[in-house]
Amino acid sequence: MDVKVSSTPRGSYRKFLEQLSGAGKAIGVLTSGGDAQGMNAAVRAVVRMGIYVGAKVYFIYEGYQGMVDGGSNIVEANWESVSSILQVGGTIIGSARCKAFRTREGRLKAASNLVHRGITNLCVIGGDGSLTGANIFRKEWSGLLEELARDGKIDHEAVQKYAYLNVVGMVGSIDNDFCGTDMTIGTDSALHRIIEVVDAIMTTAQSHQRTFVLEVMGRHCGYLALVSALACGADWVFLPESPPEEGWEESMCVKLSENRARKKRLNIIIVAEGAIDTQNRPITSEKIKELVVTQLGYDTRVTILGHVQRGGTPSAFDRILASRMGVEAVIALLEATPETPACVVSLSGNQAVRLPLMECVQMTQDVQKAMDERRFKDAVQLRGRSFETNLNTYKRLAIKLPDDQIPKTNCNVAVINVGAPAAGMNAAVRSAVRVGIADGHKMFAVYDGFDGFAKGQIKEIGWGDVGGWTGQGGSILGTKRILPGKYLDKIATQIRTHNINAILIIGGFETCDRIKQSASGTKRRVFIIETMGGYCGYLANMGGLAAGADAAYIFEEPFDIRDLQSNVEHLTEKMKTTIQRGLVLRNESCSENYTTDFIYQLYSEEGKGVFDCRKNVLGHMQQGGAPSPFDRNFGTKISARAMQWITMKLKEAPGKGKKFVSDDSICVLGISKRNVVFQPVTELKKETDFEHRIPKEQWWLKLRPVMKILAKYRTSYDVSDSGQLEPVQQHNGHEEHAAI
Numbered sequence: 001m002d003v004k005v006s007s008t009p010r011g012s013y014r015k016f017l018e019q020l021s022g023a024g025k026a027i028g029v030l031t032s033g034g035d036a037q038g039m040n041a042a043v044r045a046v047v048r049m050g051i052y053v054g055a056k057v058y059f060i061y062e063g064y065q066g067m068v069d070g071g072s073n074i075v076e077a078n079w080e081s082v083s084s085i086l087q088v089g090g091t092i093i094g095s096a097r098c099k100a101f102r103t104r105e106g107r108l109k110a111a112s113n114l115v116h117r118g119i120t121n122l123c124v125i126g127g128d129g130s131l132t133g134a135n136i137f138r139k140e141w142s143g144l145l146e147e148l149a150r151d152g153k154i155d156h157e158a159v160q161k162y163a164y165l166n167v168v169g170m171v172g173s174i175d176n177d178f179c180g181t182d183m184t185i186g187t188d189s190a191l192h193r194i195i196e197v198v199d200a201i202m203t204t205a206q207s208h209q210r211t212f213v214l215e216v217m218g219r220h221c222g223y224l225a226l227v228s229a230l231a232c233g234a235d236w237v238f239l240p241e242s243p244p245e246e247g248w249e250e251s252m253c254v255k256l257s258e259n260r261a262r263k264k265r266l267n268i269i270i271v272a273e274g275a276i277d278t279q280n281r282p283i284t285s286e287k288i289k290e291l292v293v294t295q296l297g298y299d300t301r302v303t304i305l306g307h308v309q310r311g312g313t314p315s316a317f318d319r320i321l322a323s324r325m326g327v328e329a330v331i332a333l334l335e336a337t338p339e340t341p342a343c344v345v346s347l348s349g350n351q352a353v354r355l356p357l358m359e360c361v362q363m364t365q366d367v368q369k370a371m372d373e374r375r376f377k378d379a380v381q382l383r384g385r386s387f388e389t390n391l392n393t394y395k396r397l398a399i400k401l402p403d404d405q406i407p408k409t410n411c412n413v414a415v416i417n418v419g420a421p422a423a424g425m426n427a428a429v430r431s432a433v434r435v436g437i438a439d440g441h442k443m444f445a446v447y448d449g450f451d452g453f454a455k456g457q458i459k460e461i462g463w464g465d466v467g468g469w470t471g472q473g474g475s476i477l478g479t480k481r482i483l484p485g486k487y488l489d490k491i492a493t494q495i496r497t498h499n500i501n502a503i504l505i506i507g508g509f510e511t512c513d514r515i516k517q518s519a520s521g522t523k524r525r526v527f528i529i530e531t532m533g534g535y536c537g538y539l540a541n542m543g544g545l546a547a548g549a550d551a552a553y554i555f556e557e558p559f560d561i562r563d564l565q566s567n568v569e570h571l572t573e574k575m576k577t578t579i580q581r582g583l584v585l586r587n588e589s590c591s592e593n594y595t596t597d598f599i600y601q602l603y604s605e606e607g608k609g610v611f612d613c614r615k616n617v618l619g620h621m622q623q624g625g626a627p628s629p630f631d632r633n634f635g636t637k638i639s640a641r642a643m644q645w646i647t648m649k650l651k652e653a654p655g656k657g658k659k660f661v662s663d664d665s666i667c668v669l670g671i672s673k674r675n676v677v678f679q680p681v682t683e684l685k686k687e688t689d690f691e692h693r694i695p696k697e698q699w700w701l702k703l704r705p706v707m708k709i710l711a712k713y714r715t716s717y718d719v720s721d722s723g724q725l726e727p728v729q730q731h732n733g734h735e736e737h738a739a740i
Contacts, residue, residue, distance in 0.1 A: 022055030022334055028074070028119040030060035030067065031091040032098075032126035032133075035310055036172040036186025038318030039091040039125055044082035044548075045326025046123050048710050051079055053334060058119055062094040063126070064101035064133060070113035079712065080577070086323075086548040087313050089189075095126070104144075107137055111144040112153055114165075121166045121333040123326075125185070128178055128361045131169040135342045135357055141165040166336035168329045169344040169357055170322070174309055177221035179367065179384065180360035181346035185325070188317040190217070190224055190309040191231070191629035197305060198232045199471055199626055202266060211256065211267040211292050211300040215285040217309050218272035220368055221383075224309070225272035226390050231632040233430070233470040234268040235259060235398065238275035238283050240371055241379040242391055246278060253295045255399070260298075262464055267298070280374060316546035317630060321347060323545060327706055328352040349671060350699060390633075393640050397434045400463050409440040411501040411650050413643075415461075416446035416453060417479035418507035424631030425475045428506045428639035430466040435643040437463050441650075444498060449480035449507075454487035456494050470636065473626050479507060502646045506639070524575055526550075526582035526603055528615040530596040533587055535692035538700055540587040545707045550574070552585040552707065553594070556698055564599065568606040574712065575611045582611065589692075638676070642669050645678055 029046045031039050043059075050057035057077045060066050066073030085092050100106030114120070124134040142163060148154045171178040174190035194216055201212050216224045222239025229237035236252050238244065244251075256267050269292075275283040285302045292300045314322070325345045332343060332354055342357040363382060370379040380388050415432050417425050429445070436443045445465075447457040469476060484491060494500075531539040537554025544552035551567045553559055571582045584603070586596050600615040607613065627635070649665055667678040689696050 022050060022053035022330075025121060025334070026056040026058060026117060026119040027121040027123060027330065027333060028058045028060050028067075028114060028117075029077075029093070029123045030063050030125070031093055031095045031172065032063035032124060032130035033095060034127065034173065035090045035095055036174050036184070037089045037189035037310070037312065037314035038185040038322040039172045040082075040085040040088050041314060041319045041322035042125050042170055042172070042185060042326045042329075043091065043093060044085055045323045045710060046330055047077045047082045048079060048712070049327045049330040051077075052709050053330065055121075055330075055334075056118075058117060059093045062096040063130070064098035064106075064110065065096040066094070067110040067113060068098060068100045068106045070109070070116075074113055074117060074119075084581075086319055086546075089310075089312055089314060091125075101133060101137075104140070107140060108144055108147060110137065111141065112148055115145065115148070115154055115158055115162050118162065120162045120164060121168075121336075123168055123170070123329050123333065125170045125172045127171065127173045128364050131171070131342075131344060131357055132361050134167045134169060135361075138165045138167045138342050164338045166333050166340070167342040167357070168332045168336075168354075169342065170325045170329055171344060171346075174224070175218050175221045176223040177218075177364065178344075178360060179363035179382065180344065180355045182349070182386065183317075183321060183347050185318055185322045186310070186314070187223070188321075188630065189312065189315045191227060192315050193309045193312055194224060194228045194305060195231055195471070195626075195629045195632075197303065197308070198228065198268065201268070201303065202232070202468075202471065204266070208299065209260070209265050211269065211298045213269045213271060213285045213288050213292075213300065213302045215271050215273055215302065215304040217305070219274040220371070222272040222275070223383075223387065225270050225275075226387070226394060227629065227633055229270045229398075230390060230394050230636055231427075231470060231629045232268060232270075233397070233468065234270045236269045237394065237398075238269075238271040238288075239391075240272055240274040240276055241367070241383060241387075242376055243276050243278045243283075248277075249291055249295070253292070256292065256298065257296060264467065276371075278374065278376070280372070315628070316543070319546040320542060323706060323710060324352050324703070327709070328354070349675065389637065393431075393637055396438055396640070397431060397636070400434070401438065406438065407440050409647075409650065411441045412444060412499050413441045413502045413504065413646060414444040414446050414453075414458065414498070414500045415477070415504045415506065416449065417475045417477045418449045418505055419479060419481055420507075421473075421475045421479050422507075422631075423473050423625065423627030424635035425477075425479070425506055426469040426472045426635075427627060427632045428635035429477060430469040431636040431639035432504050432506075432643050433461055433466045434463055435640045436646075439643065439647045441647070444500065445477055448478040449482055450484040450487055450491065451480050451482045452478065453484070453494060454490035456497070458494060458498055470632050471626055501650055504639070504642055504646065506635075524581070524611040526571060526575075526584060526607060526611050526613045528596060528600045528603060528613060529583065529585050530588055530615070530617040530619075531585055532618065533589075534694070535587075535589045535689075536694045536698075537587040537590065538698070540585040540590070541700060541704060541707065544583070544585045545703060545710075547583055547585075548710065549583040549585050549707065550711045552587075552704075553590045553599070554587045555590045555692065556694075556701060557704065559591070559594070561594075564594065564602060565606075568603055570712075571603075572607060572610050575607070638669055641676060645669070 027050045029043055047057045059075050059077050061073040122134060124130055145159045149156050149159050171181055171184040172186055173184045174186040176184050176187040178184050216228060218224050220240060222241050225237055225239055235255060259267055269288055271285050277283055289300045289302050292298050328345045343354040344357045344360055346353050346355050367379050367382045370382060413436050415429055433443045443461050444458050445461040446453045531543060533539045535555045537556050540552045540554050550571050586599060596615060600613055604613040664680045666681045668681060668684055669678050687696055
């Protein structure tokens, strides 16, 4: 679809404020439809960003019903109204279905309630139905005001003053069923709930041979089922967009019986609640259980997760996503003109972008239409490139073709883990091994990093050898931080001995998993937390944004004693009001002299009589535990992509004899802005600070001001990537959000 791209404002946030101040404007924020973890983070960001730019912000309680009823349902919010809600699931302002708003009479009441408070900017957090209702309201706005004036409920001056309604949407939906955004608010948290259950179920495999049928949400969208299946290596998955082929009953039973023959103790089948067959007939979890019991006689259990998937605290990803979207939504409202169409704030790669709301809604509805008409290939394609990639990757990794159907390449490919252990490494190895075997290569595992490589700790690894690796933390192959420099001759000898044609290296400078910190329930206490990451402040910065930290000290942004003193004074003033706790994060290598102990002692001394301090060095606990759904899937898909690249390179260089390596034959695979890219190592040299083992430019540094603004600091914010109204992109899914 061709959409005109609007001009993008450049420069600092200070200049932006001068041009687009929120003074005299009022913003209403509401949540509508089903609740989703992260909605509160979005509400918090809208309120605080709105107040920051000088606008009034109003809570609209109980969604559209509260807008229609008015009165105490529409209340002005202040800074403290959204304190300590970042980690709370659900929505503190409530959500309700509203039949009245579907009628013109109901929308007339809603318009009257908004006009009397001067609200002409609306931020709606909900699904496609909620956003469609907001767009209808926006289109009718001028007519509604004229009718109110005719009825004497508002004066003609108000009609002119509040002539236009601006609408910006954020999608809150655990199903990730909205086209145009890589991820919707709540999806990642729902995946966490599902994977927690799967991991718990898998422990029973140590005692019993069982088959589990797990039903997850997704009446019209199979995203949760598909990504969960990828994340746990499920044996079978049922989706509404991609029904199984005719005769699936026999095929599934054959697969399960083969697993049992290979001594696999646990079979996992995941089914979306809206799963159907090719004739649009429902495939229920009970039907699947009955089939397995009848045909195979296996001990089979059904687990229906239901609303457990909506519960619990939002994940770090959802907190960051919602916070970024909330800030972007306020900027979009301030920039809106009467000609600006209603937009939805979306995620594209690691960029927040704005898309025409109704085009996204139309594409979302087209998916359902395709399924109703049994055009399932179209439905998968409409879900987007990443959904299709997820599906193809799952099929490739779940089902092994017979050996006589795989053309052999006579190429040997080695897989090795290097550097610090990181959650997701095992998922990446599993994916590489199985994709490599499917491509016809012979796969070799290298144990204990480059040290093991030099010693010849190498052996062939098969399809079944990597079964069950996806959910395990650490590195099953073993990994060391030893660099290959002094072993190069010995490694070269091993490469010749095993006739290795390509090597996939999984690792990096320093890799860590996650930060978990909760300080709720305490009174006037400041927590000083030290995070890992070497000289890279990513964990401290993004952990600070996810946890609502007051400060995050990082190597990339130098600070001195004046900054520390200013931060202490700022926190002390906040503590004197209604704020009950503070959180300060420090990257382990941010400063040689301003150590964690120093900062702890400074805050303790300066905060006497106002707050007390606690410190915690998280250390290697950040590298431990089971990998998150994101790490499992990112590791799986990026490794599969890497093996496809290796296969392509091997095909480009057929024949025998000495080969001269070109620059583009040694690449690093990763996310750059919105794309998955292979970057030659020779090019990365000039972009890398080797002394500190970090990139010279860090994309996430532009999010530093967001954390500071939401913590009530006066700061500047570069909005050079904001304000861009883009064509709708068909790449909804988990793949492109890796950079966050």
